Amino acid sequence: MSLQTLVALARGDKAADRVVPPTGFTARLTVFAAAVMAFLAVFALALSLAAGRLATSWGDELARASTVRISAPVGQVAAQTEAALRLLQQTPGVASARALSEAEQQALLEPWFGPDLPVSELPVPQLIEVTETSKGYDAAGLRLRLQAEVPGAVLDDHARWRKPLVAAAARLTVLGWVSGLLIAAAMGAMVTLAANAALSANAQVIAVLRLVGATDAYIARAFVRRFTLRTLGGAAVGTVLGIAAVALLPSGDETAGFLTGLSFRGWHWGIPVLVPLLAAAVGFAATAVAARRVLGGLS
């Protein structure tokens, strides 16, 4: 598609538009279907973006907070903590490792045991907070070395429960995009059907236009422009309704859960604007292909 074609399409040509008779029913169906598809696309987009946000934030926050727990007889805790810290600092993929202070441990336990717990007098394990680099460390290797050198150390890397969640969120993101693609494909199929019907119903009109010297490009343009504008218009309405529906979802803190976070954030509100434009592009391409095929057949 050349720039010239696009300009001609946008500017339009009143006389050229009129050579194809108005087709009320097909037109309304196309607009309606485009609106529905765009509405669904906005939801798929919201779902995808929300899942993406969750995958990122869970991945980031949780991956950066593994702990090593030192459970040893009271006398050995300090020495083993030292040993574990040394080992951790030498481990590739560990950005930093820090033993939690008594006060921090107390704060962690407070919700369960109240403020008066004498942490230092109890055999509470010492916790070491491990922050990973973005690459991460080799958990299995670290575990083996800890086992060998610091018998009381247990690595808790959260992986057991975190990984499936992050993976699920990532999968959901992909599913959202796939849904978007499928919606675009369905829109293309629908426009193709409608354009085929319109072209076939107008075989007589096409014959007259050819009789007076209209080229295929001219005839196709009249149909393409019409269907592009219809999908653009329908998709714009569907997108506005979709955005409104997303905006009206009860909102909550992102941490409150996935369902209340299923909304656009910040500049992401601008992304749905692409939906009608993409719909118009799909409508344009589908009609152009249909026109080429039908006009090639009618000779």
Added chain:
Amino acid sequence: MIELDNVAYSYGGGELLSELSLQLAPGSFHFLTGPSGTGKTTLLKLCYGALRPTAGHARLFGTDVRNMDRDAVALSRRRIGVVHQDCQFLDHLSLAENVALPLTVAGEAISGQDQNLRELLGWVGLTSRANARPPELSGGERQRAALARAVISSPEVVLADEPTGNVDWEMSQRLLRLLIELNRMGVTVLIATHDLQLIRAAKSQVPARVLRIVNRRLQSAGVDL
């Protein structure tokens, strides 16, 4: 201009036309006559590229139709004004818009005030019907509109298939005069008709050749006309 060279045509059954040759030289005036069903309309369609010969060569402005794609045929159609036998129109457009259609599809801006368009509508007596839709027109009005549409873009060739079939004698003379006028300005004209009176009337005003399809081939008609 337009040349049929040893052309044959069949719709699938037996050959309707065979070993048929015709040359429309620039500025010539031809009549094509013969009983219904002998292939006059078919021959005209071969002349404007709507049908392709099953054998032989059809050349439009020097190019073999065989070597022309649909766009090339469409472009050559702009140099040929065609009056189709059943006068097809776009029913959702007004008569004036239909008459101006060749200009519209060629990308020329036209308005209802266009001088040419008004003169032409006046000539064929359709000024008062300019805003009517084709389905509201009588058979004669449709034929006059079809002729106006065929000549509006100043074509080099006019091919008219029974252009006076549905009009009265006076109007048929008027339409004929329009075609003769165009021919005097250099336009090549071919009229298919079974109306011998029309041919006789024309022969007194213009040096026209009269052709007849006999046994699937063209023959010059004798002086008996």
